[in-house]
Amino acid sequence: MSIEKKPLVNDLYTADPSAHVFNGKIYIYPSHDEDIDVENNDNGDQYDMKDYHVYEMKDTETYPRDCGCVFTLKDVKWASKQLWAPDCAEKDGKYYFYFPARDKNGMFRVGVAVGDKPEGPFTPEDDYIQGTYSIDPCCFQDTDNKYYLTMGGLWGGQLDQYRNNKWSTDNKEPQGKEPACTPKIALLKDNMTELAEELRDLVIVDENGDPLTGGDDVRRYFEDPWLFKKGDTYYFTYSTGTSHLLCYATSKNVYGPYTYGGCILSPVLGWTTHHSIIEYNGKWYLFYHDCERSKGVNQKRNVKFRELTFKPNGKIQTMDGFDR
Numbered sequence: 001m002s003i004e005k006k007p008l009v010n011d012l013y014t015a016d017p018s019a020h021v022f023n024g025k026i027y028i029y030p031s032h033d034e035d036i037d038v039e040n041n042d043n044g045d046q047y048d049m050k051d052y053h054v055y056e057m058k059d060t061e062t063y064p065r066d067c068g069c070v071f072t073l074k075d076v077k078w079a080s081k082q083l084w085a086p087d088c089a090e091k092d093g094k095y096y097f098y099f100p101a102r103d104k105n106g107m108f109r110v111g112v113a114v115g116d117k118p119e120g121p122f123t124p125e126d127d128y129i130q131g132t133y134s135i136d137p138c139c140f141q142d143t144d145n146k147y148y149l150t151m152g153g154l155w156g157g158q159l160d161q162y163r164n165n166k167w168s169t170d171n172k173e174p175q176g177k178e179p180a181c182t183p184k185i186a187l188l189k190d191n192m193t194e195l196a197e198e199l200r201d202l203v204i205v206d207e208n209g210d211p212l213t214g215g216d217d218v219r220r221y222f223e224d225p226w227l228f229k230k231g232d233t234y235y236f237t238y239s240t241g242t243s244h245l246l247c248y249a250t251s252k253n254v255y256g257p258y259t260y261g262g263c264i265l266s267p268v269l270g271w272t273t274h275h276s277i278i279e280y281n282g283k284w285y286l287f288y289h290d291c292e293r294s295k296g297v298n299q300k301r302n303v304k305f306r307e308l309t310f311k312p313n314g315k316i317q318t319m320d321g322f323d324r
């Protein structure tokens with residue numbers, strides 16, 4: 001029986017799956033949701049994660065193996081709480097696990113932990129990556145072997161409190177026709193643990209080339225950046241948060257601007273929607289989460305995957321998040 005669209009992990013709650021193919025196997029780097037019943041708020045306090053597990057899939061027919069806990073909050077010197085959506089990249093036989101957490105001042109930053117194997121364990125660096133802020137790091141390896149880090153999330157993720165990489169509580173989420181907040185992107189240094197440049201705006205534009213606006217909540221970026229390349233086209237994929245969609249935008253330049261392309265997945269059960277996309281054995285797959293196992297409790301999520309279809313013109317076929 002196919003395991004597509006089924007919860008892949010059934011003993012822990014898992015969310016925010018970043019999938020990668022390393023050494024011919026699929027590795028999933030998810031958040032580990034705590035089994036807690038708490039009030040929800042817009043600050044995301046209900047997502048109070050304290051460690052990470054990594055999962056290994058030997059193929060797309062077999063449930064993943066839990067490779068165990070790869071590090072905990074206590075191992076991260078600079079962090080105070082909330083180990084949110086991570087990602088992982090390989091370079092020269094070393095594995096770099098990128099993760100967001102609140103620092104001791106309550107500000108979200110992105111850290112990195114280094115290991116020798118895709119399944120971990122990973123040792124967190126003593127401090128967060130200087131110049132980073134907000135949440136949801138995604139590390140993209142380009143075909144020229146340059147690596148880029150993208151990040152950003154509104155509300156609890158604090159992206160709306162920044163302009164030109166400067167933080168102020170005077171900065172508010174753009175409304176109406178104001179240009180939307182942009183996710184951020186920067187080249188990584190060769191050591192993979194530092195930014196090679198300041199974070200840049202990754203601008204998403206509409207069919208007329210105009211930046212998406214804050215009021216356009218079915219298209220504008222909210223959180224959950226993912227970047228991949230198909231042929232000579234970069235696909236930037238993301239969640240619209242408040243409208244609960246996974247969407248995509250394309251560009252011929254890694255820095256953008258990216259032109260909005262459409263919806264990948266309609267809302268799933270639960271408030272958040274979060275994903276990654278990989279090519280494996282000639283097919284494309286969407287990894288995502290919903291709240292099926294907890295019957296809709298937002299902070300108790302489960303990761304899933306399903307095949308993704310590209311049309312001949314490069315457009316992505318929209319799928320129904322409730323089609324199980």
Ligand code: FUB
Nearest residue numbers: 047084085223224272274
């Ligand atoms: O898991 C905590 C947060 O929820 C993630 O960082 C967001 O993308 C959303 O899925």
